Amino acid sequence: MDGGLRELAAPFVAPGPSGVAIRTRLKRLTAVDEEVLRRVGAHLGALVCRDLKARCHDGLGHDAKAWAVRKRELTPVSSARWAGAITRATHEQWALARRCALTHLQGLQAGVRMLRHRLALPVGQKGSKRAPGGYRSRREWHAKARRLRVLEDRLARERAAWEAGRVHVVRGGKRLARMRHQLPAAQLTQAQWRARWEAARWFLRADGESGKQYGNETIRISPDGEVSIRLPAPLKQWANAPHGRYVLTGRVAFAHRGQEWTDRVAANRAIAYRIHHDPARARWYVTASWQKPVSQTVPLAAALADGVIGVDMNADHLAAWHLDVHGNPTGSPRRFCYDLSGTTQHRDAQLRHALTRLLNWARTCNVTAIAVEDLDFTAEKTREKHGHRKRFRQLIAGLPTGRLRARLVSMADAMGITVVAVDPAYTSKWGAQHWQKPLTSTTCRTTRHDAAAVAIARRAQGYPIRRRTAPPRTHQSDGCGHRTVQAGPDAPGREGPRRRLPGPRTRSVPPDAERTRATRTPTTVRGVRSEQEWVPDSLLLTD
Structure with missing residues (x-):
């Protein structure tokens, strides 16, 4: 590409x-x-x-x-x-x-x-x-x-x-x-x-x-x-x-x-x-x-009919976010932590506990699909590629990608939830670039892993990871002339700010303020109270 x-x-x-x-x-x-x-x-x-x-x-x-x-x-x-x-x-x-x-x-x-x-x-x-x-x-x-x-x-x-x-x-x-x-x-x-x-x-x-x-x-x-x-x-x-x-x-x-x-x-x-x-x-x-016979796979469109939950797997937690059918994040991100130290039985129990909480949350969200990355670190585990980065190599080698995938598929099948696998390329990078800052607020701090979960879910739904779709190529370069929503080259003031139109949109200026403001004589002096009091007009009563 x-x-x-x-x-x-x-x-x-x-x-x-x-x-x-x-x-x-x-x-x-x-x-x-x-x-x-x-x-x-x-x-x-x-x-x-x-x-x-x-x-x-x-x-x-x-x-x-x-x-x-x-x-x-x-x-x-x-x-x-x-x-x-x-x-x-x-x-x-x-x-x-x-x-x-x-x-x-x-x-x-x-x-x-x-x-x-x-x-x-x-x-x-x-x-x-x-x-x-x-x-x-x-x-x-x-x-x-x-x-x-x-x-x-x-x-x-x-x-x-x-x-x-x-x-x-x-x-x-x-x-x-x-x-x-x-x-x-x-x-x-x-x-x-x-x-x-x-x-x-x-x-x-x-x-x-x-x-x-x-x-x-x-x-x-x-x-x-x-x-x-x-x-x-x-x-x-x-x-x-x-x-x-x-x-x-x-x-x-x-x-x-x-x-x-x-x-x-x-x-x-x-x-x-x-x-x-x-x-x-x-x-x-x-x-x-x-x-047991392999269950009939649900069509991708049917699995994503009620939205999807994107899951980003990390060394110590699963970052998840619920997306609606239009690819918009809803609610707050969730994090399911686990500890991969200790014996094999302890690590397996930690994974099962985290996946159980994830699936229970998916059921409460009325979601029937979970999107995960199709990870494979076979080519990344060699010590010759990362050289002296020993801790990074241990981190990659310690990720239970195969066991997690097998556990998730088995447990999700028992609960009637479909697992959608997506390509893991650039999900963390693009998710942080396009979603981390917009989803961060004063009450919710979005991490890079949460943004990656949004990117994974949008890729499963077939949407681009970018928040907005780019215009056509001819519009980007104006190859077909100016767009209809743009001002012509001869329009005066086309590069200046738009004229302020009075009206209800301003929520502070009455509709006729522009007409009366230029002809009205001020009745007050700054710092001096007006001697003429305002008297309301008498009501016109009719039979």
Whole structure:
């Protein structure tokens, strides 16, 4: 586009969620129940490790025949359904590792390109908003030249691994594996770390199957909360129910989406279950998940029929503003704060709480659409682009764009609210330029983030971010002559102020003041009171 601006993508309605996951706690478990769960999880976890090794060994040469061979090998030591769940889980884990390897490869390529660009510039050359300049000193240039060689070697290895189909997977998590060498810093003992490591490598997950009793034949949960597990073949001696099953003493109850879960169980529709243990709290949890058809997307015009709420995501809050159907901000801006420090569970809870308040406010405004930016900082997270701006890189890396988008779409779909995604280009800059000052008053101070929310909402509605539409090009340059609303070149006083017309518009001068003011003789002298008093005329009375 003219002026060096990139082309903006059109706004679109974000598709709804394709699945549901709910979790609850397994309570009132006996010592025998916990022992059975530990044995089953450890046994199946070992099988998963063995199958994952075989899947990684196949690499890109894996096919349906190899999948069937792996499943047949696992069936005698578990069961047919457990073997299917294990092979499917390992295949998904390999695919996830493959996607992560591609993301890492793209990050290395971006870093190498940025290093080569900055090293080619003279030392000390200033950069622009679109591209960084040269390095500040010769010493920094030399250090970055060495880092370029390191990244090039690393990129060559990763590219060779990608072409060969090799992936790197750590069951239990690489972060937890590295924590083993830093137990004092993590404030853990070796026994505590070992408990977490083993629990992370257990496998107690079964896929659902429609038509079977309660929607799952391996891990079955009845409508009244009874949990029974199909034991693997080597653990049949622990069964306390017919057909090699073990029934837990405790009962479960799903509070969130409980009625929806009950309806699926009663209809014998497929539900997948996962049982996992939290050693830090000494608690057991069960997660139920199922697929749902993607809801039909509402047309963009219908979603924006009642206005829209623009939301600008920041590091510590969501800035939102309600706009009517004409693109005018109404009311006052709202801010929904959250704290992204601490554990993953704490950050996730903070996001859910902020989004809940946002959606409740949208419902009170009778709005059925929320406009957000389609953010993606994949190319911005590289340390080579921003150099020594470490705090800025941490700020960008800490923004939960993917999690926020997934949470917002899922929660908005449950409340009947449509999410509209817009292009994030120039929203903060143009919003501050055109809306921050006009919307600031003595009682309401508009921030740059509030103005960006207005810009996001107007872009979703299809309006320009500028407050007024520019006239046609010919009118701007007077290419077709003077406009009809302008005075002609021969009109006297065309460049002076307009003549003041007396009348009711002035609210202080009577209509005939201009005619009588020039001929009226003053009856008073400044500072001297008039001796002649004003006497009102007598009323004319008629029959």
